[in-house]
Amino acid sequence: MHGRVKVRTTAEQEEIRKREKAAKVAQYKADIAVVFQKRKDKIWDDELLLITKRMLLNNSDIYTLWNIRREAFQNNKWSDEDYKQLLENEKSLTENCLKENPKSYSVWHQRCWVMEQMPEPDWKKELSLCAKCLNIDERNFHCWDYREFIVQKAGISNEEEFEFSTTKILNNFSNYSSWHYRSRILYKMFGTIEEIPIIDEKYRQELDLVMNATFTDPNDTSAWFYQRWLLDKCMTICRLWRALVNKDTAIIVIDNNILIKPVSLSLYVNNEVVDVQWQLYPDEKFAKLQIARFVNPLENLDHAKKVFIKLQETTYELSYSQIESAWIYKDNSKLHRQNSNDEQLNEQLKSYNQLSKMEPNNKWALLTGILLMKKIDLKKFYIDILNNLTALSKIDSLRKNYYKDLRSKLLVEYKLLEIWKGESDMEIQSKIDLPGLGLTKLHNNHYFSFFEHVYLDANQLENSLHQFSTLQQCTRLYLSSNGITSLKHFPTLHNLEIFSLRNNKLTSTEEIINLIKRHKNLLSLDLRDNPIYNPTNIILDDLNTRCEIFLTTM
CATH class of the missing domain: 2.60.40.1130 (Rab geranylgeranyltransferase alpha-subunit, insert domain)
Structure with a gap:
């Protein structure tokens, strides 16, 4: 047995770990007590910097300690030479912390602060640091943000940064941070206030680049998200x-x-x-x-x-x-939308349809197909879009509620376009029919502002009643068979006269009384086929109203 290294038992190892942890906790409590006391007493001495440095090297995410260090820097009367050296030391501290925790918000924030305090900051050297960090982890979005900060300070052109992002993307299509950085640079260089985020010529080039990326690795999400940014509507003007x-x-x-x-x-x-x-x-x-x-x-x-x-x-x-017997204004630009690159979008749609056939379980190809069809012509591809959404709900069942909401949004947009196209220039349509469509949300609810008669029976809007606040012109609202269990979040509609809530799941007499009190113009409230215990006369006893209430008698 002599000469052999003694192997500690599991119990002994656990006991040692407990003692080490207890010692660290005790040291932390002692250190933090000293730091907070010095802060309270406004003692910004070397001991404070030494203790906080030791603590941050162990855990760089304690942002309060970085705040205290900045206070110490700002409240001491250093000589110019000493202050410059302290800033250099602080840079070294942040570098050491980043080696241990390269994605610490607090450390990157501190480094930004230090660089702004430096009398002669070396921005080029900071760019080299960013390059080094991104070579280690090209998805470190903290470093990408810091690079953007440095680029602005160093006067690096957008063109150079655009080329940098291109190099990173071509090296690895899966680099989401680089795609995101690219979108910000592109918007600075070529941003528009139109339906597309960047000017047409650059937009076409980016569509080709991202399609190449999605076909190279159809299961990687990075390029698909960038594709969504390109295809989403990007109107930014009020x-x-x-x-x-x-x-x-x-x-x-x-x-x-x-x-x-x-x-x-x-x-x-x-x-x-x-x-x-x-x-x-x-x-x-x-x-x-x-x-x-x-x-x-x-x-x-x-x-x-x-x-x-x-x-x-x-x-x-x-x-x-x-x-209308009124002065009106109408913007009909949505009715005359025409993409200058419809031909390219159609070619992309064909390609993604082929990809869907080759990889029928790829949700991104189906979803991108939907966005392309909506952008090209919602009315033309309406049925195909609904079919794609049905397929997506089966392929990606964990997100079926998201696809239900997206389906609701597109159904509403389709119906609104039909109504607007039927209006004359001097007319505002007062009625919308959307019964039995399985709507889960009242998307684009500001477009409902002028409707007086709104029919939404047999949908699934039980959790979306708060969205009805824009129906201030509505006099007749039909929400039968929507699975509504509570009226707590239903807004006050000042012009409401006829309201149907038939065949829902309402049980609260108190909520119904509150609804009637808030709607002074209400003439008819249909509550039949709801599990309300109280008969009509008990509700009417609490009200002084001209509203006629319809209840199923017990």
């Missing part, structure tokens, strides 16, 4: 879509993304601004529907010569409609 102004009310609907909050919005009659208070629906800063109800009716509106709305810096002139 513009007016519909407006209606009569003597009592002004209704405006803003289309596309609202980038500036709050939105600057004014109504003018005969070149004079009208003093109004806009109410947002829903009540949030991103709301696209805004309504003003005039305390004093605009009696001179019928004889006005000019009515216009100023949204941000753009003026939109309204026209008087005899049909």
